[in-house]
Amino acid sequence: MRLPRLYLIGDSISIHYWPYLKKYLHRIFVCSRKEGEEEALLNLDNPQGANGGDSSMVLAFLKAKQAAGGLDADVVLLNCGLHDIKTNPKTGARQVPIERYRLNLRRIVRLVRQMGPELVWVNTTPCDEAVHNRPGISFHRFSADCDSYNAAADKIMASLGVEIVDLHRFTRNLGQDLYCDHVHFREPVREKQAAYITGWLANRKECRGRRLKKGGV
Numbered sequence: 001m002r003l004p005r006l007y008l009i010g011d012s013i014s015i016h017y018w019p020y021l022k023k024y025l026h027r028i029f030v031c032s033r034k035e036g037e038e039e040a041l042l043n044l045d046n047p048q049g050a051n052g053g054d055s056s057m058v059l060a061f062l063k064a065k066q067a068a069g070g071l072d073a074d075v076v077l078l079n080c081g082l083h084d085i086k087t088n089p090k091t092g093a094r095q096v097p098i099e100r101y102r103l104n105l106r107r108i109v110r111l112v113r114q115m116g117p118e119l120v121w122v123n124t125t126p127c128d129e130a131v132h133n134r135p136g137i138s139f140h141r142f143s144a145d146c147d148s149y150n151a152a153a154d155k156i157m158a159s160l161g162v163e164i165v166d167l168h169r170f171t172r173n174l175g176q177d178l179y180c181d182h183v184h185f186r187e188p189v190r191e192k193q194a195a196y197i198t199g200w201l202a203n204r205k206e207c208r209g210r211r212l213k214k215g216g217v
Contacts, residue, residue: 003027003029004029004074004075005030005031005032005073005074006025006030006073006074006075006076006077006201007031007032007034007071007073007117008021008031008034008076008077009034009052009058009061009062009077009080010033010034010077010080011047011051011052011079011081012040012047012082012184013082013125013184013193014033014052014079014122015037015041015044016184016185016190017190017191017193017194018194019194020190020191020193020194021194021197023194024194024198025198028201028202029201032072032073033050034049034052034061035050036051037049047083052078052079052080053080053083054080054086054096055080055084055096055100055105056104057080057083058078058104058108059104059107059111062111062112062115066114071112071116071117074117074118075117075119075120075201076117076118076119076120077120077122077197077201078108078112078119078121078122079121079122079123081123081124081146081149081150082124082125082127082141082146084149085127085141085146085149086139086140086141087141087142087145088139089138089139094145095139098148098152101152101153102152102156105152105156105157106156109156109160109162119162120162120164120165120201120204121153121157121162121164121165122164122165122167122197123150123153123165123166124146124149124153124167124168125168125185125193126143126146126168126172127141127183128179129141129142131179131182132182132183134182146168150168163204165197165200167193167196167197170192171185171189174189174192
């Protein structure tokens with residue numbers, strides 16, 4: 001029996017939990033992700049390679065994939081948001097304003113569906129401005145923005161019938177001392193994030209299998 005294929009598009013948070021996720025899912029999915037991990041690791045704040053970046057970058061990437069023939073996947077696990085909420089400390093401007101973010105997400109969902117795979121959305125992990133917005137960081141992030149962009153994404157995904165992995169709530173409930181720098185997580189947190197996503201996907205697959213056996217859809 002052929003294992004379904006899973007393709008991951010995400011920011012640097014996903015780059016960190018990816019090795020664990022791939023290991024945990026090896027009996028459930030054939031896993032791959034946006035290419036260029038070594039390039040992405042050169043500077044996680046400057047998205048390139050495997051780092052999907054903001055929603056405009058993800059949209060451009062998916063348009064290029066569609067033009068090249070599509071995605072070789074049954075399920076696309078996708079997130080963008082942390083780069084969208086980057087804020088210029090001088091002007092207060094967000095990298096991607098929330099209205100543009102909403103529009104990008106709707107286009108992203110449409111593009112993935114046109115290419116065939118099912119889309120699973122992973123919401124954006126917490127940011128703590130007391131940790132993040134310290135001297136030496138050239139851009140700011142705010143928890144209120146993270147919450148409002150997540151709320152916007154949740155509403156859009158729910159309205160379009162896209163399932164949501166609530167990685168934000170899971171990570172926030174892990175307690176204190178989560179971060180290894182301004183926004184990225186310590187190694188034990190990354191492993192727990194991967195385990196949570198694995199459990200979510202495994203449960204989803206099992207529930208769908210039961211519905212099929214009962215003659216459902």
